[in-house]
Amino acid sequence: MDNIIIEFKNVHYQYPDGTKALKGINIKIPKGKKIVFLGPNGCGKSTTFLQMNGVLRPTEGDIYYKGQLVSNKKKPKKDLWKEVGFVFQDPEIQLFSANVYEEISFGPKNLGLSHEEIRERVEEAMKDTNVTDLQQKPVHYLSGGEKKRVSIADILAMDTEVILFDEPTTSLDPKHIEALMKILEELHEGGKTLIISTHDVNLAYGWGDYFYIMKEGAVLLEGDHQEVFKQKELLQKAHLEIPWILEIYQYLLDNNKTKVLQPPRNKEELLSYL
Numbered sequence: 360m361d362n363i364i365i366e367f368k369n370v371h372y373q374y375p376d377g378t379k380a381l382k383g384i385n386i387k388i389p390k391g392k393k394i395v396f397l398g399p400n401g402c403g404k405s406t407t408f409l410q411m412n413g414v415l416r417p418t419e420g421d422i423y424y425k426g427q428l429v430s431n432k433k434k435p436k437k438d439l440w441k442e443v444g445f446v447f448q449d450p451e452i453q454l455f456s457a458n459v460y461e462e463i464s465f466g467p468k469n470l471g472l473s474h475e476e477i478r479e480r481v482e483e484a485m486k487d488t489n490v491t492d493l494q495q496k497p498v499h500y501l502s503g504g505e506k507k508r509v510s511i512a513d514i515l516a517m518d519t520e521v522i523l524f525d526e527p528t529t530s531l532d533p534k535h536i537e538a539l540m541k542i543l544e545e546l547h548e549g550g551k552t553l554i555i556s557t558h559d560v561n562l563a564y565g566w567g568d569y570f571y572i573m574k575e576g577a578v579l580l581e582g583d584h585q586e587v588f589k590q591k592e593l594l595q596k597a598h599l600e601i602p603w604i605l606e607i608y609q610y611l612l613d614n615n616k617t618k619v620l621q622p623p624r625n626k627e628e629l630l631s632y633l
């Protein structure tokens with residue numbers, strides 16, 4: 360299919376210590392969509408992301424980017440990072456430059472862009488993530504939430520076609536979570552393919568176009584919000600809660616307090632049913 364940007368075919372991955380982190384993953388990520396990976400600690404979400412941007416390669420199975428095999432052991436695609444950006448769960452792993460400005464300009468410099476273009480990209484990324492005032496500050500003095508925002512700015516400045524966000528809301532306060540969701544919306548409108556992993560079922564439910572629920576290195580369930588969130592037993596198996604919006608909607612239905620048969624997607628829709 361032309362619109363599939365990333366495809367995994369029977370991907371297995373075993374870490375050098377013998378841990379079997381992925382056990383036959385098959386996924387197809389459509390271009391320009393908002394994709395969510397949900398699942399308990401250790402189910403393989405981060406390992407899946409590391410495969411998607413080429414940091415790790417499968418021990419078995421194949422990965423395709425825009426139809427091109429990128430996991431070929433003899434001829435791996437080395438520059439996948441230019442097309443698939445990765446905001447790490449732990450910003451400490453990602454950040455290494457002396458100050459914030461240098462940190463965010465590192466990626467664009469490696470792309471060989473002009474000074475002017477680097478400056479423009481860095482300034483825009485700093486503005487979007489609200490770190491402009493911190494630009495001369497040493498990275499190691501930043502708070503956890505500030506580090507997280509700089510790690511997001513790093514990847515925005517790369518302007519990659521796909522962006523992976525591993526637990527993007529960790530360490531962010533409510534104001535900055537709201538700002539992040541706005542950035543994600545703008546990126547989506549600009550045609551980017553966005554893939555996030557999260558434990559926050561409520562945030563994911565309102566946001567995602569397509570969901571992969573993982574458990575113990577495998578995909579337990581996949582589909583759009585209507586298909587996935589009605590599978591209560593499978594969600595329980597993955598230790599996931601039902602989004603509170605759906606719980607209240609179910610209560611309204613069961614008690615004849617609404618006649619709308621379409622599950623609401625967000626708080627505003629739910630309120631309009633009352």
Ligand SMILES: Nc1ncnc2c1ncn2[C@@H]1O[C@H](COP(=O)(O)OP(=O)(O)OP(=O)(O)O)[C@@H](O)[C@H]1O
Pocket residue numbers: 374375376378379380398399400401402403404405406407448
């Ligand atoms: N470098 C490593 N060496 C050995 N085992 C690892 C390594 N990194 C991860 N693992 C193991 O691989 C499995 C999958 O881990 P992964 O980090 O992909 O899970 P996750 O779904 O992202 O978890 P979380 O929600 O806690 O971030 C776990 O059992 C983990 O202990």
